[in-house]
Amino acid sequence: MKVSTKGQYALIMMLDLAINYNGEYxxxxxxxxxxxxxxxxLEQIMSTxxxxxxxxxxxxxxxxxxxAKEPSCYTVGNILxxxxxxxxxxxxxxxxxxVQMKDSVTFEVWERLNxxxxxxxxxxxxxxxxxxxxxxxxxxxxx
Amino acid sequence: MKVSTKGQYALIMMLDLAINYNGEYxxxxxxxxxxxxxxxxLEQIMSTxxxxxxxxxxxxxxxxxxxAKEPSCYTVGNILxxxxxxxxxxxxxxxxxxVQMKDSVTFEVWERLNxxxxxxxxxxxxxxxxxxxxxxxxxxxxx
DNA sequence: ATATATCAGAGTAAAATACTAGGAAAAGAG
DNA sequence: CTCTTTTCCTAGTATTTTACTCTGATATAT
Numbered sequence: 001m002k003v004s005t006k007g008q009y010a011l012i013m014m015l016d017l018a019i020n021y022n023g024e025y026x027x028x029x030x031x032x033x034x035x036x037x038x039x040x041x042l043e044q045i046m047s048t049x050x051x052x053x054x055x056x057x058x059x060x061x062x063x064x065x066x067x068a069k070e071p072s073c074y075t076v077g078n079i080l081x082x083x084x085x086x087x088x089x090x091x092x093x094x095x096x097x098x099v100q101m102k103d104s105v106t107f108e109v110w111e112r113l114n115x116x117x118x119x120x121x122x123x124x125x126x127x128x129x130x131x132x133x134x135x136x137x138x139x140x141x142x143x
Numbered sequence: 144m145k146v147s148t149k150g151q152y153a154l155i156m157m158l159d160l161a162i163n164y165n166g167e168y169x170x171x172x173x174x175x176x177x178x179x180x181x182x183x184x185l186e187q188i189m190s191t192x193x194x195x196x197x198x199x200x201x202x203x204x205x206x207x208x209x210x211a212k213e214p215s216c217y218t219v220g221n222i223l224x225x226x227x228x229x230x231x232x233x234x235x236x237x238x239x240x241x242v243q244m245k246d247s248v249t250f251e252v253w254e255r256l257n258x259x260x261x262x263x264x265x266x267x268x269x270x271x272x273x274x275x276x277x278x279x280x281x282x283x284x285x286x
Numbered sequence: 287a288t289a290t291a292t293c294a295g296a297g298t299a300a301a302a303t304a305c306t307a308g309g310a311a312a313a314g315a316g
Numbered sequence: 317c318t319c320t321t322t323t324c325c326t327a328g329t330a331t332t333t334t335a336c337t338c339t340g341a342t343a344t345a346t
Contacts, residue, residue, distance in 0.1 A: 001145065001146060001260065002231075003253070004333085005335065005336095006334080008233060015248065027290085028291085038335085038336065041337080043292075050292090057291090058343095059343045059344060060289095060292075060344025060345060061288095061291065061344060062291085062344075062345055065292090084144065087144045088145075089145060089146045090151060091145070106158065108275070109154070109272070110146070116263045117144065117256065117260065120259045121256065124252060129249070132251070148303080148304065148305090149303085168322090170322065172321095172322080181306080183307075186324085190325080201313085202322060202323045203313030204315065204320065205314060205322085206312080206321075289345095293340100293343090294339105296338085298335100298336085300335090301333085301335100302332080302333070303330100303332070304329100304330090305331100306327105307326100307328075307329100308328105309326095311322100311325100314320090314322105
């Protein structure tokens with residue numbers, strides 16, 4: 001029942017892009033330094049975020065990444081799913097096979113668990129996280 | 144975010160023991176046949192269920208397994224945790240290290256997810272699952 | 287040109303997952 | 317007392333996943 005580091009780092013990077021946005025592209029290097037994470041690994045994760053159009057990239061000097069949309073357009077669920085695939089607790093919930101298994105009593109447990117997970121991750125937006133972060137650190141550094 | 148087959152099978156076996164209880168011990172062989180699962184693998188999982196006192200075992204002929212307590216005494220959470228360990232979505236929630244990480248904004252996401260997961264699995268008892276099963280199959284076979 | 291980035295794909299060590307295999311030990315049945 | 321049944325215990329193993337690293341090509345502002 002674990003979210004992989006890939007998923008965790010994807011969320012951290014999306015949040016970093018949102019918080020540190022100033023119109024310009026933000027480099028992997030600066031994100032890796034701020035978050036103390038492997039540059040090359042983040043690069044790899046970011047590349048799938050680019051492919052799924054969650055972020056836009058610019059190459060060369062002055063290049064880097066920025067969010068493709070407003071922070072309010074992303075949920076934690078969106079972000080995790082684009083990196084991790086389905087968040088369902090058992091594979092049987094995803095494929096349409098296992099027809100008879102679907103009315104077993106244990107299957108209902110996994111359905112309820114799935115609903116609870118989705119309910120949480122789909123209800124939290126990146127904007128919400130940015131706001132919470134700002135409340136914690138304060139706005140003093142904005143001038 | 145997956146529950147392993149070990150966890151899934153543990154729940155299936157506990158439910159099987161509850162549903163097919165008739166005072167006598169129930170063998171792994173019969174459970175494996177009913178559930179169409181590997182005998183040897185189930186045996187391994189059952190052994191940890193014995194060690195954690197969730198089930199009692201008897202050896203030799205007429206041996207097998209039975210629940211140590213009433214079905215109402217077990218929750219899905221109990222069972223999964225005894226097999227899978229912590230169900231928390233990220234390791235950081237378990238260890239007391241990562242003190243500074245604990246007031247990060249993403250950490251709150253994992254806390255909410257953790258609460259949602261625990262809330263579901265701890266609120267479903269084995270008794271409840273047995274009842275639901277009986278409603279599905281009906282009581283006609285009891286004579 | 288050159289320094290700075292992303293982009294692309296391969297490689298890899300370690301851990302987890304999902305089993306399988308073999309034999310010892312206990313206990314009831316004949 | 318022996319045979320069969322069943323748990324108990326430990327080891328092995330193939331596959332997949334995880335968490336990265338490495339190398340080099342390509343694009344772009346200065």
